[in-house]
Amino acid sequence: MSDFLFRINPFYKFTFLVVFATVITFIHSFWMNVWVFGACIFLLLTGTRPAQHIKALKILIPVTVFAVSLFFSGLFFGGGATGPFGGISTASTQSGMNMATRFYSFVGIGLLISLTTDPYALVKSLRTHAKLPRKFAYGMLAAIHLLPHMKTEYQNARLAFRVRGVPVGPLSLKPIFAMLVNAFRWSEMLSIAMISRGFYE
Amino acid sequence: MKKSLWNLYVWQLKDVILASLIAVLFAVVCYATVHSVVFAVTPLVTPFGFGDIAIEFVFGIFFFSAIFSPYIMQKPGVATVVGTLTGLIQILMGSAFSSTVLVSALVQGLSAEAVFAMFRYRKFNWFTMLLAALACTVGSFVLAWYRGLWTDLDPGFVATRFIIRAVSALLISGIAAKFLADRLAKAGVLKSYPLGAKYKGEPDES
Numbered sequence: 001m002s003d004f005l006f007r008i009n010p011f012y013k014f015t016f017l018v019v020f021a022t023v024i025t026f027i028h029s030f031w032m033n034v035w036v037f038g039a040c041i042f043l044l045l046t047g048t049r050p051a052q053h054i055k056a057l058k059i060l061i062p063v064t065v066f067a068v069s070l071f072f073s074g075l076f077f078g079g080g081a082t083g084p085f086g087g088i089s090t091a092s093t094q095s096g097m098n099m100a101t102r103f104y105s106f107v108g109i110g111l112l113i114s115l116t117t118d119p120y121a122l123v124k125s126l127r128t129h130a131k132l133p134r135k136f137a138y139g140m141l142a143a144i145h146l147l148p149h150m151k152t153e154y155q156n157a158r159l160a161f162r163v164r165g166v167p168v169g170p171l172s173l174k175p176i177f178a179m180l181v182n183a184f185r186w187s188e189m190l191s192i193a194m195i196s197r198g199f200y201e
Numbered sequence: 202m203k204k205s206l207w208n209l210y211v212w213q214l215k216d217v218i219l220a221s222l223i224a225v226l227f228a229v230v231c232y233a234t235v236h237s238v239v240f241a242v243t244p245l246v247t248p249f250g251f252g253d254i255a256i257e258f259v260f261g262i263f264f265f266s267a268i269f270s271p272y273i274m275q276k277p278g279v280a281t282v283v284g285t286l287t288g289l290i291q292i293l294m295g296s297a298f299s300s301t302v303l304v305s306a307l308v309q310g311l312s313a314e315a316v317f318a319m320f321r322y323r324k325f326n327w328f329t330m331l332l333a334a335l336a337c338t339v340g341s342f343v344l345a346w347y348r349g350l351w352t353d354l355d356p357g358f359v360a361t362r363f364i365i366r367a368v369s370a371l372l373i374s375g376i377a378a379k380f381l382a383d384r385l386a387k388a389g390v391l392k393s394y395p396l397g398a399k400y401k402g403e404p405d406e407s
Binding site for chain 2: 014017018020021022025026028059062063065066068069070072073074076077078079091095098099102103106107109110111112113114115117119122123135136139140142143144146147150177181183184185187188190192194195199
């Protein structure tokens with residue numbers, strides 16, 4: 001039990017894993033998928049704390065459901081098979097297994113990224129190590145920090161419509177539109193506020 | 202110095218914040234969509250082998266930001282940057298698809314960018330919007346083809362997927378995106394962007 005995965009530079013870890021996932025996109029091999037997923041699980045078990053193990057398990061349960069559905073897609077439509085419950089063969093089973101394990105290998109790499117990276121540390125690392133322009137790094141953080149306000153604004157808009165007697169359902173577009181209008185207005189005000197408080201590019 | 206051209210290429214802070222805002226908003230939408238569809242709808246259709254196809258019906262949502270934002274800002278690079286940022290923010294949110302979403306987002310952004318660049322960022326009408334949506338479909342489909350091992354699937358099955366995805370893209374990221382941007386411009390919040398410039402000087406509607 002250690003947490004060495006947290007101590008690697010976030011930008012280098014992130015870049016390596018994304019490039020690695022891109023490279024294996026072009027390699028189609030069942031055993032490679034198994035090995036990649038196994039290696040990711042091994043790294044997760046040895047390199048993270050128990051809290052992350054539980055999170056990983058929580059993600060892996062729905063992922064397994066999806067992997068099973070991928071397996072069925074391959075079973076019924078892959079390797080020469082052409083429809084549900086017809087023409088299942090060794091080749092189509094193989095194709096289903098390939099698709100399911102492949103999804104697992106991508107998720108394994110994804111877990112390594114998302115469970116061991118602190119968003120704020122990654123943005124900071126992108127700024128210092130990837131030379132991301134200041135305005136992008138801070139603009140992004142500003143937009144992320146606007147999210148809770150947008151949620152409040154959405155609830156306010158819903159309330160305002162209901163006070164006026166306009167019926168609003170859970171997927172009604174009117175409050176969403178009202179929220180968007182205000183969010184767009186804020187984005188401009190925010191940039192003015194940042195510059196007036198001494199932000200330079 | 203040609204001032205007008207320079208203005209076209211330079212990113213001001215307000216552009217960056219608006220781009221990030223759109224990216225954050227649609228990253229949340231994409232995250233919610235992919236997780237609810239993949240992990241709630243998919244199990245219902247799994248036994249028939251159609252589990253994988255459920256996501257195609259809402260696939261247009263993933264292209265939305267990459268087509269919506271260049272329509273508003275109308276300058277080079279917006280589609281690529283916003284598309285990529287949408288992917289990056291989904292990773293920051295801890296998506297289960299962290300390892301692939303960035304490359305998918307980049308490819309979708311570049312596909313939309315290619316269409317707008319073909320018209321030199323001058324024509325933004327129904328035709329270019331729908332073409333961009335179609336380009337995103339093709340770009341993401343080719344990538345998914347390699348990534349998801351669809352090479353050894355039944356061609357009819359793959360063709361069905363492509364058609365569903367294309368229709369979804371045209372409806373959601375082509376038509377709905379243009380409609381929403383036009384409504385926002387009419388409400389008067391985009392006066393400092395090319396799309397809303399013609400509403401300058403008029404009182405706000407909202």
